[in-house]
Amino acid sequence: MEQNFAIAAQWVFLALVKPPEFSSSIDEVDEFYADGEKHCRPLLEKAAAYGEEQGLTVQTEMLHGHPAESLVRYAADRKADLIVMGTHGMGGFKNLVIGSVAQKVVTYSKVPVTIMK
Ligand SMILES: Nc1ncnc2c1ncn2[C@@H]1O[C@H](COP(=O)(O)OP(=O)(O)O)[C@@H](O)[C@H]1O
Ligand SMILES: [Mg+2]
The missing domain is CATH 3.40.50.620 (HUPs)
Known part of the structure; x- marks a missing residue:
């Protein structure tokens, strides 16, 4: 049977969490990233659930930078x-x-x- 590329592929849904725009202490940077992750996680989970519903193999990842x-x-x-x-x-x-x-x-x-x- 012919494989459907979109179904066979391994999809990675990425949230790219930006660093603060102004120089900050290490603690402030950590806090900034933690806030970013908190904001992104539900969006990423919702997107992944939708992708899975569509039959995709989905992995999620959050990257700092x-x-x-x-x-x-x-x-x-x-x-x-x-x-x-x-x-x-x-x-x-x-x-x-x-x-x-x-x-x-x-x-x-x-x-x-x-x-x-
Ligand atoms: N922080 C991010 N995490 C994940 N994807 C992103 C992020 N920023 C941009 N993208 C991707 O890049 C696309 C274009 O966004 P972008 O170039 O940032 O436009 P804008 O200038 O309107 O914010 C988005 O639709 C999304 O797919
Ligand atoms: Mg943008």
């Missing part, structure tokens, strides 16, 4: 076949064709990138 850089490195290290992302995030400037993270990932990733409108 600058989003584009962390994502590009993670995909390369894991030898991912594909990165799938949206055009825009929750903030950002809606008048841009694609957001800054999407733009950086497309520019620097050696792993193929699909941007979903």
Whole structure:
């Protein structure tokens, strides 16, 4: 029987938790990341539950660091076949064709990138 690529693939749903923008003590950085994780965890779990409902094999992961850089490195290290992302995030400037993270990932990733409108 023909295998459906989307079903056979191992999907990793990633939340990229940004560091604080201004220099902070180590404790403050830890607290900042903890808040970020608290915010992201339910979103990630909801997305993973939906993916599983659709028959995907889903793993979730939260990474600390600058989003584009962390994502590009993670995909390369894991030898991912594909990165799938949206055009825009929750903030950002809606008048841009694609957001800054999407733009950086497309520019620097050696792993193929699909941007979903
Ligand atoms: N912190 C993040 N964690 C996970 N995915 C992200 C994150 N930031 C951006 N993305 C991905 O990049 C896409 C584009 O977002 P982005 O370039 O940040 O746009 P904007 O400038 O509107 O925030 C999002 O739809 C999402 O797939
Ligand atoms: Mg963004």
